[in-house]
Amino acid sequence: MLKTFPKGGVHPPENKLSAHLPIRQIPLPPSVTILLSQHMGAPAKAIVEKGDQVRAGQLIATGEGFLSGNVHASVSGKVTRIDEVQDASGYKRQAVFIETAGDEWFEGIKSDDILEKDFDIDGQEIIKRITEAGIVGLGGATFPSHVKLNVPRGKKAKFLVVNGVECEPYLTSDHALMLEKGEEIMVGVQLLKKALNVKLAHIGIENNKPDAIRHLKELSAKHEGIQVHALKVKYPQGGEKQLIRAITGREVPSGGLPVDVGVVVFNIGTVYAVYEAVQKNKPLIERIVTITGKDIKQPSNFRVRIGTPISALIEAAGGLPENTGKVIMGGPMMGKALGNSEVPVVKGTSGILILSDTESSRSIIQPCIRCAKCVSVCPMCLEPYLLMPLAQQNKFDTLEAAHVMDCIECGSCSYICPASRPLLDYIRQGKSSVGKIIRSRKK
């Protein structure tokens, strides 16, 4: 039987329209907008000024403090301004605007595609290069990778888990990467194993990608200490805690981190970025982005420079359809709906999904009929039907006691609700308020 997490989960239509399509390079955009906060934690601090000439891969902003990340120029050209711009969440954020001129790379970066298998450096050096390259979790959470690799004192990592699940409907960027860059991913896994000083790595892939499973299994046979697992297709299997449970049988304790059960998780895209950073000396300045939607002319997997406006991607995929209702950064379950299509691609952008007018309208909210479907699909075993009214009534103590902070915001409850109740909308609000209360208590 295929492995999976035991409780909860849903199976939305997969709609992997761009599966099996090769990764294509799109033309360099005339200008890029590089946000200074593309990672969880403090924004990076710009070290370039207006008018500076930069080259692709050049450091333009440095990570500030413990939880932050470096940011690099993704194209060569001139810094036209450093200004605020609206990010995917609608907030104004500092960004560096660069006008593209040619495609010159910073010295020392190998921008070719030749596989470099061998390495002879120690774990500390690997972590140092990953830190310098500004690598963050590419699955969407954008947690700075070097922070994960510096395992806190008193804790010990035993396994590396690599997330090739891609459980969000529509998205195929990780799938494409696994098919085309399997060798590089294997090297990346070995590098991360060395950095973490662990002997075994597990790669989890959902069973709707049999070609990727086969390919990585063949490759892993030639590498020591890498196991590939086929997982049952069930959302949210790509959730860190669900994936660890599915593969290792361990449950990350409530409020804890994966390392509490001896596991460190990296997304497959992050692993590839680690390979590039260490073996090619190439910072994180491009990534694979799926552009998809039922009415998109050519759903595609593009290799995109960070900072490219998503309108350029939409153009390259045949333009914005007439009936567009929603433009989503990420997948349909957890992605963010964008207010405009000039938002730039950031490190955490796994895909752009275009939904039509009819797909983007919500149904009328009906009374809760206590069907208990939300309880049975919650992968964290919470009671969404109870959390929603508690959040509406600002009953924060009760919410906290009902484990609202365990919610991973996967949206399975809202997805399944036959009464179309916006469960997660309110739970998210309640969670945010309870989070503030908990933080203020700690001070």
Next chain:
Amino acid sequence: MSKLLTVSPSPHINSNQSVEKLMFGVVISLVPVFLASLYFFGIGALIITTISIVTCMLTEMIIQKYLLQTEIRIRDGSAIVTGLLLAFNLPSNLPWWMVVLGSVFAIGIGKMTYGGLGNNPFNPALAGRVFLLISFPVQMTSWPLPITSRMHYIDAATGATPLGYVKEAIRNGETVSDAMTQLPDHMQMFLGQMSGSLGEISALALIIGFLWMLYKRIITWHIPVIMVGTVYIFTGLLWLIDPSKNAAPLFHILTGGVLLGAIYMATDLVTSPMTKTGMVIYAAGIGIITVVIRVFGSYPEGVSFAILIMNAFVPLINKYVKPSRFGKEVKHG
């Protein structure tokens, strides 16, 4: 860009389920049960079902429109389900005005006083049935004979239900095995050839409906299986102790609405618990109370009362029986 985009929080897709679809699914699953009731009770079944559904819908509409002055939500289909289920809990020769009274009580008192769909603690159809049973005990326990009463309504020839017959026989000092010789055999009972309320007689039709609802994921197996299982085990123990005074477990399951109750009444989404463990406790409670009423009480049947009693415990069950949270136990392997 000229066009405004919709911006809303995730998730951006939903399962395309709706309350209407769920209720419609229940109605569809009841088709075999209705056909069985038509086959065995004929015209009476048709009259009772029609009156019950129409009155339930009208009551809900009138209350929403004139009393509460809110949006009329009759289209959600829940009143149709209540009407159908109430009818299936009545004998086919019940005077039409009693059906009307029962329907008005079911929707008016059983459902709308609490705030309508989703808020009622008790199963509305059962509230209606028990109201009628207590108010009109004679009419509510005169059961038309199957098949022979097809062309009759009020004037149908009546007889006892198998369960009532056995209860009476035990009271008169006869043994169960003697009483059994007068009753239809298990296969006839399984198909539905016995006296009883419209929907309780045909186990076959009820099981078809159950499988359909499972397939459509309207309900889970927990409540029906645990409830029937509890009745089977409890009556089985009593039967093993003294087979001359207690009927066999299979007889208990095929008669007196155990299957109708387990599959359709106890599984009412609104009035049953939210967790699987809660469902097991609730269903086992119904099973135990049913047998206690049947064996030690004065009523031959006990399912309706048992379900209503356990309905009252559902809020308590929901409060104390919580899902086993993810990450509660830390396993180190």
